[in-house]
Amino acid sequence: MSTRPETIAPLEPAALEPAAVPAGRSLPRRLLKGLMSFARRAPLSAFWGCIAVAILVMAVTAPAIAPYDPLQSDFRRMQKPPDAVNLFGSDQIGRDTLSRVIHGSRTSLTVAMAAVLLGTTLGCFWGLASGYFGGRFDIVSQRFIEFLQAFPDLILAMAIAMALGSGTVTVIIAIAITRIPFGGRVIRAVVLSLKELSFVEAARSLGASHLRIMLRHILPQCVAPYLILATTHLGVAIIIEASLGFLGVGIPPPTPTWGNMLADALNAGIIPPWWLVLFPGVAITITVLAFNLLGDGIRDMLDPRLRGSV
Amino acid sequence: MYSYIVRRFAFGALTVFGVSVIVFLIMRVMPGDPLTAIFGPEGMTKLTEEQRLSYMRELGLADPLIVQYVSWLGDIARGDLGRSFFRAESVGDMVMRRGPLTAQIGILSVILSWILGIPVAIVSALRPNTIADNTARFISITCLAVPGFWLGMLIVLGLLFGFGYRAPLTATGASVFEEPWTTFQMVIGPAVVLALGQAAYIARMARSSLLEVIREDYVRTARAKGLNGRLVVSLHALPNALLPVITLSGILLGFVLAGSIPVERAFGTPGLGYAMFTAVNERDIFVMQNLVFLYAVVFVMLNIMVDIIIAWLDPRIRYQ
Numbered sequence: 230m231s232t233r234p235e236t237i238a239p240l241e242p243a244a245l246e247p248a249a250v251p252a253g254r255s256l257p258r259r260l261l262k263g264l265m266s267f268a269r270r271a272p273l274s275a276f277w278g279c280i281a282v283a284i285l286v287m288a289v290t291a292p293a294i295a296p297y298d299p300l301q302s303d304f305r306r307m308q309k310p311p312d313a314v315n316l317f318g319s320d321q322i323g324r325d326t327l328s329r330v331i332h333g334s335r336t337s338l339t340v341a342m343a344a345v346l347l348g349t350t351l352g353c354f355w356g357l358a359s360g361y362f363g364g365r366f367d368i369v370s371q372r373f374i375e376f377l378q379a380f381p382d383l384i385l386a387m388a389i390a391m392a393l394g395s396g397t398v399t400v401i402i403a404i405a406i407t408r409i410p411f412g413g414r415v416i417r418a419v420v421l422s423l424k425e426l427s428f429v430e431a432a433r434s435l436g437a438s439h440l441r442i443m444l445r446h447i448l449p450q451c452v453a454p455y456l457i458l459a460t461t462h463l464g465v466a467i468i469i470e471a472s473l474g475f476l477g478v479g480i481p482p483p484t485p486t487w488g489n490m491l492a493d494a495l496n497a498g499i500i501p502p503w504w505l506v507l508f509p510g511v512a513i514t515i516t517v518l519a520f521n522l523l524g525d526g527i528r529d530m531l532d533p534r535l536r537g538s539v
Numbered sequence: 540m541y542s543y544i545v546r547r548f549a550f551g552a553l554t555v556f557g558v559s560v561i562v563f564l565i566m567r568v569m570p571g572d573p574l575t576a577i578f579g580p581e582g583m584t585k586l587t588e589e590q591r592l593s594y595m596r597e598l599g600l601a602d603p604l605i606v607q608y609v610s611w612l613g614d615i616a617r618g619d620l621g622r623s624f625f626r627a628e629s630v631g632d633m634v635m636r637r638g639p640l641t642a643q644i645g646i647l648s649v650i651l652s653w654i655l656g657i658p659v660a661i662v663s664a665l666r667p668n669t670i671a672d673n674t675a676r677f678i679s680i681t682c683l684a685v686p687g688f689w690l691g692m693l694i695v696l697g698l699l700f701g702f703g704y705r706a707p708l709t710a711t712g713a714s715v716f717e718e719p720w721t722t723f724q725m726v727i728g729p730a731v732v733l734a735l736g737q738a739a740y741i742a743r744m745a746r747s748s749l750l751e752v753i754r755e756d757y758v759r760t761a762r763a764k765g766l767n768g769r770l771v772v773s774l775h776a777l778p779n780a781l782l783p784v785i786t787l788s789g790i791l792l793g794f795v796l797a798g799s800i801p802v803e804r805a806f807g808t809p810g811l812g813y814a815m816f817t818a819v820n821e822r823d824i825f826v827m828q829n830l831v832f833l834y835a836v837v838f839v840m841l842n843i844m845v846d847i848i849i850a851w852l853d854p855r856i857r858y859q
Contacts, residue, residue: 273677376557380835381797384815388831391819392565468686472801475688477820491689495805503696510689518684525680 274526352412360420656741789845
């Protein structure tokens with residue numbers, strides 16, 4: 230939502246220099262050390278980060294760990310409450326809810342990650358160009374971004390998903406478009422403060438082209454805000470994906486997604502069976518919580534000045 | 540002050556124009572063909588070429604895009620929001636009938652979110668980094684992670700199994716003035732669900748804003764002259780700390796109107812959000828086009844209103 234920080238200050242140029250790491254230490258050990266210090270400084274984020282990793286692993290290995298085929302219906306076991314055979318119960322045409330929840334993580338995470346990467350990256354390059362060149366291009370871009378932000382994200386995503394027709398790629402594009410303004414605004418603000426610094430001036434006086442200055446000198450400084458944006462928006466993207474599925478404009482059935490499963494539960498009868506409602510929702514909540522807290526931790530680590538702000 | 544209001548409205552008008560272009564582009568120009576949206580990809584193959592053309596002409600889709608756009612703007616300017624393919628009721632009538640319910644959900648949820656969020660923020664800000672503060676922050680983070688529509692489904696199920704209660708649902712929607720109790724029962728569920736998410740944002744924002752204000756000189760002065768701690772907070776710190784919260788609350792109200800779509804679906808509340816759900820499922824593009832535009836205009840208007848309220852409360856802003 231729009232309550233994310235609008236300006237994320239760039240790191241000091243020195244903070245990103247890899248030269249500070251003493252030579253001779255292997256990469257895995259350095260990574261491990263970094264992770265350990267992250268765990269010490271933000272234990273809560275580290276804990277939820279582990280859960281996020283577990284969910285990722287679950288998504289990748291879904292076919293191996295799911296007890297049944299998520300699309301296979303067993304007509305002898307329709308709408309059965311949780312028991313030893315179907316741990317999470319089964320739906321109205323006898324598909325195993327646990328398997329569907331596990332497979333749902335795949336769709337959910339694929340869509341959310343692809344959408345956030347696509348949207349934030351597009352937004353970042355746009356913000357980079359508009360902040361760097363300024364002038365008329367900047368004014369027009371700013372207005373356009375304002376127009377995009379005049380829609381609540383869910384409504385914009387619904388309209389785009391409906392106009393393009395249902396499908397995985399459509400949903401990714403729809404969610405990605407709602408993420409563009411955030412990347413655009415944040416990176417533009419960063420670039421505005423960077424382009425007056427002396428290293429940019431030095432590059433220019435050496436005769437570097439605009440493209441070279443933007444890509445070689447300014448872009449690397451945008452990595453930290455980019456990472457912060459990408460991780461903090463994952464949770465929102467997962468919720469939008471679930472809402473689209475719930476409203477019937479997401480990824481079309483029979484693909485199991487958490488939103489589709491909740492919509493199916495509502496359509497199952499006048500009183501939806503509780504196990505069909507409970508488990509997909511718990512999956513959404515835990516996933517979003519894990520990625521939000523991990524994102525908060527990464528933000529605090531990369532940019533301590535933002536600690537505690539919204 | 541007046542020049543500020545005029546300027547703000549001029550920008551608002553520009554935004555509404557931009558919004559209308561974007562809505563039109565999404566609905567008419569994007570690769571999806573409106574007729575495919577209406578008939579579905581299979582129905583489309585059954586249409587003959589003549590049928591397709593005659594439908595296009597009938598719906599005004601055969602004209603050049605710019606003509607379509609101008610005639611749409613003309614319709615809107617005349618207050619004609621078009622009608623659905625599938626229903627007799629015009630979109631304008633539907634908005635008048637269903638809109639009030641959604642508006643009540645929105646307003647009630649804002650009120651509830653302040654009642655829930657502000658006290659939590661005060662406790663958190665006065666004792667930062669204590670157990671109470673950390674608990675409050677974790678609860679608010681959890682509230683942000685729970686999808687409202689799922690919580691709604693759980694509440695409906697819980698009330699049904701626990702108490703055998705189901706909120707009254709009338710297809711027509713009830714008027715607050717004629718049947719206040721029925722309306723309240725229909726509205727309170729969605730409002731509570733939507734309030735939780737907002738309350739979390741409000742508590743976070745109010746906490747950080749209070750923490751900043753408490754360090755200001757005038758708060759120290761108030762303390763130094765011997766004013767009791769509760770009065771310092773309620774008279775000096777809180778009113779100033781609430782300014783950014785008002786802005787946030789206005790923006791959130793816009794998001795709540797959008798969030799209300801799946802939540803109304805979960806509760807089965809016959810508000811505007813449910814109409815939006817129906818329209819999107821029936822691929823009713825003209826209804827969608829007008830409703831999306833309406834939601835965006837309401838969103839822009841809310842932002843203008845909030846800006847004006849803030850400028851009225853805080854002279855520093857209007858002289859910028």
